Amino acid sequence: MGLELRQQLKLSQQLVMTPQLQQAIKLLQLSRLELVETVQQELLENPFLEEAETERSDLPMEEMPVEVDQTTATPEMTSPERSEEMIRSTDWENYLGEFSSISKQAQVRETEIPEEGVSFEARLASKPSLDGHLSWQMRLSHFTQRELDIGEAVIGNLDSGGYLHADMDDIRAMVPDAADEEIEAVIHRIQRLDPVGVAARTPRECLLVQLEILGETDPILLSLVDEHLEDLEKKRYKPLARKFKIDMEELKHYLEIIQKLDPMPGANFSSTEPHYVSPDVFVYKYGDDFIIVLNEDGLPRLQLNTFFADSLSQTAGKEKDYVQEKMRSAAWLMKSLYQRQRTLYKVVESIVRFQREFFEYGVTKLKPLILKEVAEDIGMHESTVSRITTSKYVATPHGVFELKFFFNSALDLEDGTQVGSESVKALIKKLIGEEDPKHPLSDERIGEILKDHLKVDIARRTVAKYRSAMNIASSSKRKDIL
Template sequence: MEVGLFQQQSLKLSMSKELSQAISLLQYSSLDIASFIQEQAMQNPLIDFGDAPLVTSRPSVYKQNANDDKDLLNSIASKQETLTEHLLGQIVFLELTTKEHDIICYMIENLDEHGYLKEDLMLVAQACSCNLEEVEMVLNSLQQLDPIGVGARNLQECLLIQLEQSGQLSDELEIILTEYFQEFAYKKWSKISKECSISLEQVQKYHDQIKRLNPRPGLLYATQAERFIIPDYIIKKEGDELVAYVNEELDFRLSVNDAYRQSLMLQDNHAVKPYLQEKYREFQWILKGLQTRKQTLNAIVHGLLEKQQRFFQHGPSFLQPLTMKELADYINVHESTVSRATTHKYIQTPFGTFSMKSFFTASLKLGTTEETSVMTVKELIKQLVEKEDKKKPLSDQQLTNQLLTEHDVKISRRTVAKYREQLNIASSNQRKVYV
């Protein structure tokens, strides 16, 4: 398969004075760059920018994102209701005294991102100059609001609130969640079955029921910036060619505001010329910094296309061992430049969107002399768990044995356990199902 190359003047970047000045821009995400440019334009009257993205006049396989009609800045700036706003909009329908209104507003303002009230109720009472009984009564009112489960003080209470309000809380399930919550969560179900005279199959059904609840109700009102990742580059397969598209929706065409400069030049003021010279130097620094940033990122993505070609062709399990130093040497920049430039940057691929840093991974020795990446081994573990018999899940030792016999990957059981935990895969005991 061929790889579509960039339109580029040179990949040989050096630590020039301009690059040294612009290095701070490398770590900025696309949104940070947009904010930076707008801020600079407000401070520098010579800077003018249009809405059109920067594009070269010559054709290139390294293309602009096809979704040109989407105004990303407008969508990000658009107003989205927060959890606080959603709750404050509901309390107007509650019959509350002035003091109770102040208490519930205080609670709402102190909910965490999950919708939980982590502050001790006694501290709430002190802050609101009231007694504990009043706080508990107002908390009960808060917990009746939408989304169901908001105002809970922990996961256990959040689940109980949702079950009770939806009419799903049986006496049996309430006992399990209040008296055996840890055993239930960590699948130590034999004790529950024995002491509560409940079959393991019934406990499994309760577990499946709980899994359908929302453990973090507040996340429904997370901000758009928190919920969505904006890719800087889009990699696609077109025929036998890998094509890299530039997502330039946040890139602006910068130019000098000649009309403003000419009007200042006509003024009879000796301080104007030095002022214009300083602002023009600032403009040149910004322009050069952005150009260097783009050139560096293009070089990095070009290098990733070459070094991780199998990943882009076949998926994450084919990620090759690659360090930042190896890529830095390949494109002739310093390793720290690659580290800075890949911070807060994302690449959209046919297999999902990945951070640029995820394409760098250490190597592991196979049973032979070959090497494989840590991500590849994690993907193999994930696949083995997905295919296992859920009634007889694979232990870490069994996973270790299958990695060796089926994939020629020789690693320790402890390493398998570490990778499994990093993948948020539960232990074999916790993965076991009974029905």
Template sequence: MILMDTRAEQRQSQTLSPRLQHAVRLLQMSSLDFGTVVRDVLGRNPFLEVAEEDDEESAAALETDATEFQDSGTGDVYDGPVEADQAQASDMADPPERVSDSDVWLADGATGSRTGHDGDVSALDFMVEETTLNMHLHAQLGTLAMSERDLLLAATVVESLDDDGYLRTPLNELLGVAGLEPAATLEEMQIALKLVQSLEPAGVGARDVAECLGLQLGAIACPRQRALAREIVRDHLDGLAARDVPALARSLDAPLGEVEAVCDRIRHLDPRPGWRLSSSRVNYIVPDVIVRKVRGSWGVQLNPAIVPRVRLNEVYAQLFQRHRGAENVEMGAHLQEARWTLRNVEQRFSTILDVAQAIVRRQRHFFDYGPMAMKPMGLREIAEEVGIHESTVSRVTNNKYMATPTGVFELKHFFSRAMVSANGKACSGTAIRGLIQDIIEAESSDQPLSDAEITRQLARQGLTVARRTVTKYRQMLRIEAVGRRKRHDTEAGVA
């Protein structure tokens, strides 16, 4: 017999409010993504405006520390910086009678940040429209004489290409995509594919690397070399990738010099032809903080290029507070969002700066002597020093970069677990990677060291590291295996 009863329990749990969840997501974003979000809010919120570069008020806003949050029935409400916003609130509560609404409105005329005129030319009007791979291929199809049915089938193939120019969708799956009546046959689709493969850039529409390289072999003028290259691409692609020219020469029964020349010609082909017409926009890494040595000590400062120049439009805020009513609920939400945005900007970059300064203090030997002096460090150490949670440190260091005199590093680069050496001292993985790189750079050109030999050398220096760990670190350094290094050195000596 099943007994059912009702029981009341009390439990305490922590939950994040929607605004706090949003603040956590903003903290984890890169500075470029965060700037995009701020610009989006700036474009739709009438209480935010762009601060001029020489605006002392915007610079002082970033230095404001004291802020308070209070929970009301409608959610979290941000009161803003204590000194600035309390002074502003007092002005709103008891505005001087001698200042009229028209005077306040006209006072904003000097900024001119939100005014515009019809016919103004935007900077976007001068931007060059980028030509994508699909646009380039459709333009070529438009110059060919073909029936409307064939054009539609070829366009279907073009729209199914990946960004690198490959067709990875089976042709039989494209039959239903075309939507023709009567339905297209597989033979028609193959003809359409051949038509697309005849377009520029050469190699587009290929279904694998061998087919892509084969479509580009027409650029080889010599018939003998072209035939030899076609055989290598068709039957010996693995040997070509391994750079084993002597083995290829034996398999092809061809002179070593001729095979080497053909292999060199094949390597100059483009295995990703679609990328030639990919977006020319380059996602550059913009450092969040800059580290410089001043008077013998390392200093950290925020990169001013990533800090959004945004401020509260006090004129609009004053006018809204004077005429606030029950029908202006939406405008009140905009004002609350504006203050919350300013708070997020301030808190985000203040936290980034605090974490970066703590990292530099603990890893100052790295900046003085290089990767070999990197100390093992965990998130908890920085969290305890800054006074925040480990998860916050993890979010702050995600997609954030530090510019140093020796290069630009992600903040996560400075964290690594401790590896105990034979003498009991802790060593970081970054230091071991630097030591592996030094060992490989000092190796003999005709007798490169294997990963096992590197492991033994590290052991003689008191570092017990597994061979698979050495292999992983070598791959992280983008250093080829011992066989490839020996072959490259041999080829360079022959050349």
């Protein structure tokens, strides 16, 4: 068969994801802190962007489309002349405006507190690490250099809870010619440093070391820790009382001693820092209405660098192409930021409309809600609502919640109406919190209470699923028989 070249015309549709469109979609799903970091990076890379120092005022710019149809739409291509005219004629300094309820804008004033003396950072001390704390103690004790080498190998294999997960072969690989007896002797001494019980191989060993340091020699207490930790965990108290021929009050006394021990001696030295949430939106109660205020604290106020913008008419060739590209990039970033903030405001405004009873009375009044309902309410695509509610938090009169929290499935009521699953979880948590510890509510009983008193049609397995999702133990493990 011969080969030949042909020209053929063909019409087709395809999705074109330009870098600008990708950036706009990316900005939608960034958290506030990630957004601040992204804008700061753009300020460093684009010479046509700079941070404005003046206060923001209402945005005079015409309304820009928020929705991006991801199946058919592509951004309109702007000519270099049109791009230059658009950028010069727009007051980009105030591109974000103030997003809040009309005529009820909360005025937030920043108070500058003068710092005197050394900087704030200089007043902070780093948190001591577990390995550093133990190494310091070893060097203050009578450890030989060989014992220090073995000790450093042991300390280097401790997990965040202070447990040793290396075996003899691992430690010998780091300290050649070390005998098992030498290694065990060093481990024994380290376990009696502060925190006591560190470098233990098992919880049993950890607790026994602590009892030794406390001077506890009661054979029943030592046997409970040495042989019956699993029975204690599963609250098999009556068989233990029969085995040791003691009454429940005596067993309770032993349990109180064990509960004062620390099964995770290294946890206080963990380097893991808590994750702090910075709300993206604040919702305040004002009379009979709610005010929505976007948190723009720390978000740079962007404007075009006038010095570089004025040089547009004085460039030619490749320089002019570079200038136009950077100016278009700056303009698109400003549009995308405005679009993101406006979309976020509209979504929260819709959530407040749908979940007004939650904002009035709390979690037990949360209604079932899906993304599609909010998307139809504000005239956007579901995927846009999904992206803008990802990793975003709202501060409400009842606490800080992720925006995804307001979207929950429905459970049927006997009168034909529905209730949100999160509301049911809150009710289950409340019932368990108020139960008698000696007679905890079973999942089946919780389901009966919800059905009899609150008219919620819920199965026992659903109660168990919601309870497990909230990390609440079963009734057998919650039971206090002492």
